[in-house]
Amino acid sequence: MTKVETSNTKTTRLYHSIQKRKFIVLVILALVLIISSILAIGIGSVYIPPQDVLTVFGHALFPEQISSPDDGMADLIVLNFRLPRILLAILAGVALATAGAVMQGLLRNPLVSPFTLGLSSAASFGAALMIVLGPAIFGAVFAGTIILVGVTFSIKSILLILSAFLFGWLSVILVYFISKTKNTSQAIMILAGVVIGYLFQAGLLALKYVSNDDALREIVTWLMGGMWGATWQAIAILLPIVLICFFLVERKAWDLNTLSGGDDVAKNLGINVPRFRITGLLIVSFAASACLAFTGIIGFVGLMAPHICRMLLGNDYRYLLPASALLGALILLISDTVARVIFAPVEIPVGIIMYILGGLFFLFLITRGHGRYLA
Amino acid sequence: MNISIEHVTQKYGSHEVLHDVSFESKSGEVLALLGPNGSGKSTLIKTIADIISPAAGTIKIDGTDLQKIDPIARAKMIGYVPQYFHYTPFTTVLDTVLIGRRPYMSWSVSDDDLNIADSALSIMSITDLSDRFVNELSGGQRQRVFIARALAQDPSFFLFDEPTSSLDLRHQLETVLTMQNIVRKDDSGMIIALHDLNLALRYTDKVLMLKDGEMYAYGTPDNVLTVESVRDVYGVNSEIVENEQGKFILSYAPS
Numbered sequence: 328m329t330k331v332e333t334s335n336t337k338t339t340r341l342y343h344s345i346q347k348r349k350f351i352v353l354v355i356l357a358l359v360l361i362i363s364s365i366l367a368i369g370i371g372s373v374y375i376p377p378q379d380v381l382t383v384f385g386h387a388l389f390p391e392q393i394s395s396p397d398d399g400m401a402d403l404i405v406l407n408f409r410l411p412r413i414l415l416a417i418l419a420g421v422a423l424a425t426a427g428a429v430m431q432g433l434l435r436n437p438l439v440s441p442f443t444l445g446l447s448s449a450a451s452f453g454a455a456l457m458i459v460l461g462p463a464i465f466g467a468v469f470a471g472t473i474i475l476v477g478v479t480f481s482i483k484s485i486l487l488i489l490s491a492f493l494f495g496w497l498s499v500i501l502v503y504f505i506s507k508t509k510n511t512s513q514a515i516m517i518l519a520g521v522v523i524g525y526l527f528q529a530g531l532l533a534l535k536y537v538s539n540d541d542a543l544r545e546i547v548t549w550l551m552g553g554m555w556g557a558t559w560q561a562i563a564i565l566l567p568i569v570l571i572c573f574f575l576v577e578r579k580a581w582d583l584n585t586l587s588g589g590d591d592v593a594k595n596l597g598i599n600v601p602r603f604r605i606t607g608l609l610i611v612s613f614a615a616s617a618c619l620a621f622t623g624i625i626g627f628v629g630l631m632a633p634h635i636c637r638m639l640l641g642n643d644y645r646y647l648l649p650a651s652a653l654l655g656a657l658i659l660l661i662s663d664t665v666a667r668v669i670f671a672p673v674e675i676p677v678g679i680i681m682y683i684l685g686g687l688f689f690l691f692l693i694t695r696g697h698g699r700y701l702a
Numbered sequence: 703m704n705i706s707i708e709h710v711t712q713k714y715g716s717h718e719v720l721h722d723v724s725f726e727s728k729s730g731e732v733l734a735l736l737g738p739n740g741s742g743k744s745t746l747i748k749t750i751a752d753i754i755s756p757a758a759g760t761i762k763i764d765g766t767d768l769q770k771i772d773p774i775a776r777a778k779m780i781g782y783v784p785q786y787f788h789y790t791p792f793t794t795v796l797d798t799v800l801i802g803r804r805p806y807m808s809w810s811v812s813d814d815d816l817n818i819a820d821s822a823l824s825i826m827s828i829t830d831l832s833d834r835f836v837n838e839l840s841g842g843q844r845q846r847v848f849i850a851r852a853l854a855q856d857p858s859f860f861l862f863d864e865p866t867s868s869l870d871l872r873h874q875l876e877t878v879l880t881m882q883n884i885v886r887k888d889d890s891g892m893i894i895a896l897h898d899l900n901l902a903l904r905y906t907d908k909v910l911m912l913k914d915g916e917m918y919a920y921g922t923p924d925n926v927l928t929v930e931s932v933r934d935v936y937g938v939n940s941e942i943v944e945n946e947q948g949k950f951i952l953s954y955a956p957s
Binding site: 337339580587599 | 748751752753773776780781784787788789792793798801802804807808809811816817819820832835848855
């Protein structure tokens with residue numbers, strides 16, 4: 328095709344001005360996340376002013392040059408308790424929001440998320456299975472501890488995390504095998520996800536029914552989700568998983584854009600659609616299952632963050648994915664902080680806050696018109 | 703470029719939708735696929751686009767089996783515009799057209815990509831719609847966006863599945879003329895499924911008529927489009943009239 332030789336066409340100017348605006352939104356989101364994190368670290372039963380939080384970070388990085396803000400209490404609270412928790416909220420927010428955005432693109436359905444595709448139900452089943460049957464299967468070992476790289480871990484929590492993760496990921500593999508019988512079409516994948524979700528729900532109900540009072544309470548608490556599992560070990564496991572999975576899907580942003588034109592158009596543009604669909608799903612559900620295994624069930628982030636970002640920035644996945652990741656992290660961080668302090672000294676599960684936010688968000692979605700913002 | 707379709711048969715389950723279809727289409731030529739609903743036009747176009755593999759027979763591009771060509775290389779050769787479009791809300795016209803550049807880019811968009819997208823938008827007269835969301839457009843505008851997407855793909859061969867179905871009279875004529883111009887000017891090829899026999903008669907070089915998945919006739923529009931063939935294939939009585947503008951088919955009653 329004959330192309331216009333000048334690079335200063337109306338299209339080029341329009342494209343660059345839109346990119347600039349999208350980039351500014353990303354920078355603003357990142358700054359808001361950083362500021363919120365510093366404030367969130369300070370908030371709690373012991374209030375630590377933001378400048379002290381920064382001094383603690385400075386002291387940790389340059390112990391010779393910067394001295395600790397007080398007797399070391401702030402150091403302990405910030406570095407050992409609050410920072411891992413805030414990082415867990417951020418990582419879980421990134422993983423769940425990215426998973427939601429990618430699933431919506433791969434399956435061309437705005438309402439799919441780790442929640443609707445059966446992943447959450449399967450992870451819940453995996454956790455409940457270990458809570459209820461773990462003591463019977465593993466006997467005395469289950470209540471014991473293990474020392475790995477010099478750190479003591481409870482065997483029960485390791486098995487619980489592993490089981491939740493494996494079942495969460497397994498559900499997506501099952502979805503794949505069911506949908507493969509029908510050419511890996513997106514409609515069959517969604518239906519298979521819903522069906523598998525119901526089956527694991529049935530298993531979960533059965534486990535709840537046979538469990539004793541203590542186990543039942545433990546299951547219910549896990550299902551509500553929370554950042555109680557935040558430790559530096561958890562962060563060390565999740566950080567590389569979430570980052571690698573994010574960059575793997577971000578690299579395929581154009582393929583996600585292309586899929587929005589339909590399977591036939593994507594195939595014509597050189598994409599192996601069934602392979603892309605399943606590898607994409609496996610990558611994002613790996614990160615989402617890993618995070619859910621540590622936090623318990625956290626819904627709606629995977630729906631809210633991508634939807635808001637689509638309205639803000641449009642559907643170009645190159646920007647939609649990082650924006651959703653940042654906003655997902657922000658939503659979960661703020662919700663977790665509210666959950667921590669709203670009824671202080673009692674903490675409530677962040678899952679409850681997410682249900683309230685999610686409900687209000689969908690109310691807003693169904694009552695508002697089709698506005699346009701930046702894109 | 704030369705596309706040869708050799709004894710192609712296509713099935714959905716056990717139901718045969720195309721039977722032993724063979725023809726050739728080459729650069730600089732517009733070939734119309736005609737036939738009533740369910741005659742196999744869309745299936746044939748999807749088979750040539752390598753969206754579905756043929757149940758039997760082969761499709762060759764300049765002598766090379768289509769199945770053996772790398773998908774990205776094939777994407778640069780054959781552009782396809784489907785009959786039904788998918789689009790996601792909050793996707794701009796420009797982003798949709800840029801999708802056509804996917805075989806040429808990995809993550810960032812080059813000035814070259816933007817210039818080609820700019821030409822595609824301007825050929826389809828939709829430059830002013832660039833920053834609008836596709837879901838805000840009328841059906842006809844949307845169809846022009848999807849044709850622009852195929853133009854941005856810059857292929858040597860275009861496959862169009864009823865691209866004028868949601869366009870008004872003026873835009874139907876404009877689109878077919880534009881495509882005819884591109885084929886002539888850039889020496890590309892085009893296979894276009896059409897329902898409008900007059901567009902086929904007046905603006906295409908070859909016509910392939912399908913009836914129940916089989917080739918009914920293949921040749922120049924003048925030779926293929928006759929009162930008899932229209933009656934046999936479409937079940938419609940018609941008359942061919944000629945004036946200073948050329949030949950026209952007037953269909954007036956089911957036979």
